[in-house]
Amino acid sequence: RTKLEVINDLREKGFDPAPQVPLEPYLAERRFFVGAKEYVSLAGVSNRLIIFCNETGDWTTYLSDRFGFNNLDLDWDLTHIEGVLLGDSFTNGACVKSGEDITSQLSQITGNSFLNLGVDATGPLSQLAILIEYGLSKKPKYIFWIYYEGNDLLDMIREGKDSILSGYIGNQLSQELTKHQDVIDHALSKLIKQAETSVAMVNAEKSIADNIFHEIR
Numbered sequence: 001r002t003k004l005e006v007i008n009d010l011r012e013k014g015f016d017p018a019p020q021v022p023l024e025p026y027l028a029e030r031r032f033f034v035g036a037k038e039y040v041s042l043a044g045v046s047n048r049l050i051i052f053c054n055e056t057g058d059w060t061t062y063l064s065d066r067f068g069f070n071n072l073d074l075d076w077d078l079t080h081i082e083g084v085l086l087g088d089s090f091t092n093g094a095c096v097k098s099g100e101d102i103t104s105q106l107s108q109i110t111g112n113s114f115l116n117l118g119v120d121a122t123g124p125l126s127q128l129a130i131l132i133e134y135g136l137s138k139k140p141k142y143i144f145w146i147y148y149e150g151n152d153l154l155d156m157i158r159e160g161k162d163s164i165l166s167g168y169i170g171n172q173l174s175q176e177l178t179k180h181q182d183v184i185d186h187a188l189s190k191l192i193k194q195a196e197t198s199v200a201m202v203n204a205e206k207s208i209a210d211n212i213f214h215e216i217r
Helices: 003-012 073-077 102-110 124-138 152-160 181-200
Strands: 017-019 031-034 037-040 049-051 061-063 083-086 114-116 142-145
Touching: 003 017, 003 049, 003 181, 017 181, 031 181, 083 102, 083 124, 102 114, 114 124, 124 142, 124 152
Parallel strands: 017 049, 083 114, 083 142
Antiparallel strands: 031 037, 049 061
């Protein structure tokens, strides 16, 4: 089945799924305003069943937490977090079963609590921004940065041209994104709907859907 067919089947069963939304291809679409101030979202849709990818015949899914990451939501209420993990799709948990991602494995092996702050299609600059926005407040003992030499430097070059992301260099900026998750959810849901409409339209321009409804990512 295609990703959209999986999503539609789950809807018929009463679920409210959403596809994974990668970051870097959609920096422009991820922008939103609160009053006159412009923001860019860095994570995903919160508290939704996320349909990620399929490399083995089974679709990878997970329930996103309150900020759109691949964690149990209750993890954010823990008084002690041993560490946070930063990275792109590998860290996010692409195409592995729930509980088999790097963060879950680390937690199981050590018996300590770790937060997965991986987001698909991010580079070092957006990962720094994610750490500042979501990770540092938990005062982690360890920060694990999972670097992918295949595209991370190219992603960082593109991200450095973004007017908001460049403000994180030197730890000068915080957008306080944790206060705006409702607006982030609305903006991402709108983007997903546009992509879904594009998939359904015959001979339509499919560029907006390519990275959201790609069958293997």
